[in-house]
Amino acid sequence: MRVYGRFGRIIALSATAGLLAAAAGCSGSDSTEDGDRKTFVFGASDDPKTLDPAYVSDGESFRVIFQVYETLVALKPGTTEVVPSLATDWTVSDDGLTYTFNLAKGVTFHDGEAFNATAVCYNFDRWYNFKGAQQNGDISYYWQTIFGGFATRDSDSAPESSRYASCEATEDSVATLRLTQPSSALLSGLVLPAFSIASPKAIEEGGTDITVTGDSIAYSGGFGTKVVAGTGPFKFVSWDRGERLILDANENYREGRPQLDQVIFRPIADATARMQALQAGEIDAYEGVAAADIEAVKNVGQVVERPAFNVGYVGMNQKVPLLQNRKIREAIAYALNREGLLKAAYPEGAEVANQFLPPSQWGYNSAITGYSYDPERARQLVAESGETNLTVEFWYPANVSRPYMPNPQAVYESFAADLEKVGFTVVPKTVPWTPDYLQSIQADGKGQLFLLGWSGDYADPDNFVGTFFRETTAQFNLTDPGIQGLLNRALAETDQATRQKQYEEVNQLIFDYIPGVPFVHNRPLLALGKNVVGYQPSPVSLEYFKIVNIEG
């Protein structure tokens, strides 16, 4: 130090002071308790794509949107039960074509605009009038799932007809929704964040342009990225992509101000890094705890599980001659040691699946049992099948973790060994999850045997079995009038008791046909900090931060 002289010392001192101040500033910004303010930091695996609800279908975007916006009807926390939200009550006409929603009064959007029936219908009309790239299946996925097509059909992949007829603001606080054909899944579907009601002013001021180049979508409009206004318990503050997205409590929330003052979403791609961030106290929660990490997380916080509302399965493409032989399909069902795999590599709550519907979903057929692990029976069926060339490709995705399949490669290795034991020759095929795997399996139908699964979006059996088998999909290539006819009838049926019977029956048909072997209903795990209370895990991964609090 001496060489600097007096002047140098002063500079050095002030530099040190500056560094200290900077360090203090850094450590303060993310801490759970910033003075008296309660901040809840969620370690997400990625940034949201955009906060324009109508443009997204992914979990990371939904998680944020779910806190900022509200839908007409919502879910009771921790369940799939539909409860009032922006609509306080509603009536459905006998023909199932007219839905009349009575709306909550005195509600304002975050930008100060009034929430009313005109605003609701503005949103519905906006979705129905999507054009061009907006009709891309990746962008308006849920509109197409629940309502079908659009006012004009600009994309060959868009559905030809629409179930949506009109939305009318019959009174200031009464919105009347009319359909062209009944859909039993409508109310369950309307809870999806994709049907969030946004401020019309924000939508118009922000702009909703998108540009699609190849597989990539650019959300160039300001709505959802800069201008965000819903009616939810938290309002948008700022978004520094790759760093953090900040929400503040909405002081005027219709149910009263939430307990948390601030919510921060931090994208951390690596699961191990998320665990380390939780250990270091940098985040208060993350999802996707690996089975082997449970103990480590419990040392610093809590592990909570979501109800099993998903299914992982080994699909069998009916395009493949070998798999058209039912004896072979049955042999595969008996050959797979599903229970052994789940016990060895899945968290404790994972259940062996025997149908494509999770047990908590009505329509599940509890009379179905069977295809338990029996390699001897499998060998016998293979011999009876008359097939001589038992070579089959088995596809699995690389470098990805899904709620129903934390480690696809382990599942593959385990099942491939099971199949080889009974005489099959398994050829492994693997590509990265997005876009290659989904494209190969779901669009191009390249899979023979393949690993895939589904996490339920809303509580309707059609969301599971309907998605897979109602129409002939590239992944299964299943054409069976019995199964498909019944699924179509069940979707249009308006009597709940009849519907339930129909789905139970269809599950038996699917079980007998074996278009694939469902193997797991997993309970995805969430990690929470020690002092987090009120976090209610949701079967459909939609968790309300408005009921979360931080104690101590």
Add this chain to the structure above:
Amino acid sequence: MSTPEQVAATRPTGGDEAIGSPRPTRGLRSDALRRLRRNPMAVVGFTLILIFVGVAVFAPWIAPYSPKDNSWLSEVRPGAYPGPSAEHWLGIDPLGRDVFSRLVYGARQSLLIGVVSLAVGATVGVGIGLLAGAFGGWVDTVVMRLVDIMLSVPGLLFAIAIAAMLGQSLTSVMIAIAVVNIPIFARLLRGEMLGQRAADYVLAARSLGISRAGIVFRHVLPNSFTPVIVQGTLTLALAIVEAAGLAFLGLSGSDPSAPEWGRMLTDAQVALTSAPQLALYPGLAIVLAALGFTLLGESLREALDPKLRR
């Protein structure tokens, strides 16, 4: 340091009489062999290689189970993998397979990749080196600049790029490692040949009217070959490590359940805190196999070095 060679080399007179050998001169080969036998480093290296090759060749007889047999899946729980027992000498892996059997079969894979990639790399490299060394002139310039370019890219990075380009297969891994070795052999042989070309015996042969091809193949090449043999042994060690490295990075055969040391390391990563032994075994196997070839290679280099020869 007192390795036998160095001690012998510093003696004023030859050590032959001292150990009672009556022959005043001997051929390079037998001389080298004698040096090797006396070198503990070489003996250890040779023993390691013998074990490695033996295990690889006789894997089906040594391994108690098939490497893919997952019959013990029911004994495994997340984060808790059964350790060594009488039935499973090194325990069971997270997918219910016998670790010892996988390790034994893994030797096979390593040896196969090592030998094939060495054979291909050395053959092509020697061919290129021969071309440059025999012709000289512009051929030499062009070939050697290409070799220089190849050498300027770090080996493993080069191998990764090639393996990634060729796609997931064992062949592409072998090609990748072979290609990395080509410039090393080419440069080595060419340098050695240039040195030999100016030697007196070559001049003598030329003055006797022996054809250029005759001189290259009958005189220069055989005399330039010893360093290639040494390099070959060392390269095997490198190939084993490189193959494991590529497998660790996910570049290996398309079958993820194939028993491969590098892949076993990758798979052990997720359970590193709960079952570190799963990473230790393949790691140790890689180190020992590579060490065997390195020790033998280094001893060979010393034994064959004419400067140390008396």
